[in-house]
Each structure stands twice: as C-alpha cells, then as structure tokens.
Amino acid sequence: KAGVTQTPRYLIKTRGQQVTLSCSPISGHRSVSWYQQTPGQGLQFLFEYFSETQRNKGNFPGRFSGRQFSNSRSEMNVSTLELGDSALYLCASSLGRDSGANVLTFGAGSRLTVL
C-alpha cells in the first residue's frame, strides 16, 4: 500500500514569505502529526491532528499552523518565514487509536530552505 506522501520534497523561500506543506497519510490512518528536524534542535514535535481536530501541540510560535481535511490529508503552514525555519519537516500518520502504543509511519519529508 502507498506510504505517507509529502509534497513538495524541496523548496526555497525568502524571509517574510509563507509556505504550505502537504501530507497524505496512509489509507485508513486518521492521525497525522508533524515534526521539525534541524541539526541544532533535532526532531521536535509540532502538532497532531485527528479527525480534523488538533489533538496535541508542541512549543512553536503561532506562525506555525496546520489543519486536517475530512479525507485525513493534512497541511501545515509557516507564515513570516525566518532563517531559523530552514529544516526538514516530517509528517507521520497512524491509526490514532486511543489505546496502545501507536506506531507512526513517516514520510520522506519536505526540505525547506529560507534565504
């Protein structure tokens, strides 16, 4: 079955612009979460969506936002880009059950470079 698909894979923006990243989860998965990966901070949780509702949120400024659609696809948006937003943004999906250790399946990521 198809894995988690993220688009675009690479993009370059300039400071002050905004960007939208897209994630299509594995069919049947209802939970989508987003992570930021940088050399300095490592992997940090951004937020999680389940059934179109944000269920968890990490410690990121309000410039980072997301949403989930009825088909479970998700988008994240970063407004007023800063140089420090340059990172690999990873999306992960899971069944999102309320019990048990949910296994996350990650996409290949969207690499954002801010100039």
Place this chain on the structure above:
Amino acid sequence: GNSVTQMEGPVTLSEEAFLTINCTYTATGYPSLFWYVQYPGEGLQLLLKATKADDKGSNKGFEATYRKETTSFHLEKGSVQVSDSAVYFCALCSVEGAQKLVFGQGTRLTINP
C-alpha cells in the same frame, strides 16, 4: 519534562562488529519506547518498540530491552553490515494513544567493509 539522551556519535565500526547504542530516558509514568532509523534522504522508519518494563523489541537482528530500573533502552546488534549505516533515534511516547514522540538527538552509524 520528558527527555531522551543518546550516546554521542558518530560511531564507526567494521563489518561484523558488535553494536551498542546507549539510550536513557526521563519520563513520568510508563512510557512506550522506540528506536527509529533514518537512511540518507529518507524519513524515519520504525526499527523496534517496547511498551512495558522488561519487554524486548527486536527486528532485523537489532534488539533493545526496556529497563525501568535503569531507565534505559539500549540498542544492540551482534554483527553489523554496511547496509546498517544510518542515523538511529531513540524515542519515547508518554501519553497512551498520543502521537507526540520525544526523540533523542540521534546517533550516526557508519559501517566500513
């Protein structure tokens, strides 16, 4: 807060050597523990997991045992291959059913033929 500490890399070994990557954690309650692997240019793949104390996760020759008394989840493999070269991440999830993973900083492993 919850945190994960991994041994610093990079780690370089010869093929067929024994591998240990140390991981310790700090968490409230009884977290689930994971090892993920990231190959160049790819996202993270789940390598193995353990959900309660004394559980042993295993996959592709890799093993890790959930040790609550030492709050550790060390990754081991008896004989590494060149294809094991990657970055390895230890992670925990402290809220049942949640998708919020806390990751260690990652350990880059290089295996030389």
